[in-house]
Amino acid sequence: MDARRCISYLTIELRGTIPEDLRNGMGAHVFGCDICQDVCPWNRRAPYTDAADFLPRSLPTAAGRDAAGDSLLLPKLTRLAAMTEAEFREAFHGSPVKRAKWRGLVRNACIALGNAGASLEQEARGESMHLLEQLSASAEAVIAESARWALSRIQAIE
Numbered sequence: 001m002d003a004r005r006c007i008s009y010l011t012i013e014l015r016g017t018i019p020e021d022l023r024n025g026m027g028a029h030v031f032g033c034d035i036c037q038d039v040c041p042w043n044r045r046a047p048y049t050d051a052a053d054f055l056p057r058s059l060p061t062a063a064g065r066d067a068a069g070d071s072l073l074l075p076k077l078t079r080l081a082a083m084t085e086a087e088f089r090e091a092f093h094g095s096p097v098k099r100a101k102w103r104g105l106v107r108n109a110c111i112a113l114g115n116a117g118a119s120l121e122q123e124a125r126g127e128s129m130h131l132l133e134q135l136s137a138s139a140e141a142v143i144a145e146s147a148r149w150a151l152s153r154i155q156a157i158e
């Protein structure tokens, strides 16, 4: 196995841009993957937990924002991609998600948006394109590049 192709490595550990030929295979993963944990026979006996530390968090709700989109259980990709660095720090205080860093999580959300483009409804696609246009001008080079890539993918199916 080439660990450099692992989605968990790409979305959590890798700093900078993600190689273009690996982006499609990331699908909608924005932080890790762990399908190998799901299918590992040793994990079949592992008990489920309801420990609070393992329950999904919610993103801090900003005024005027749709609270329904703020759960971190299957979060909206646009919500993740639009997070500010301050929101990221607040939302993921004490969480392993901080390992990816703010710019890494936004980068991943951009790529996931690019991959999801064809399956998005017209309205969601328009919202995504608008956001990606804004992120394409980000001062963070890795975010700007990922947003431009995602935008070009969505534009290609328009």
Ligand code: SF4
Pocket: 005, 006, 007, 008, 009, 032, 033, 034, 035, 036, 037
């Ligand atoms: S299944 Fe496991 S090894 Fe494969 S990409 Fe996902 S996390 Fe990496």
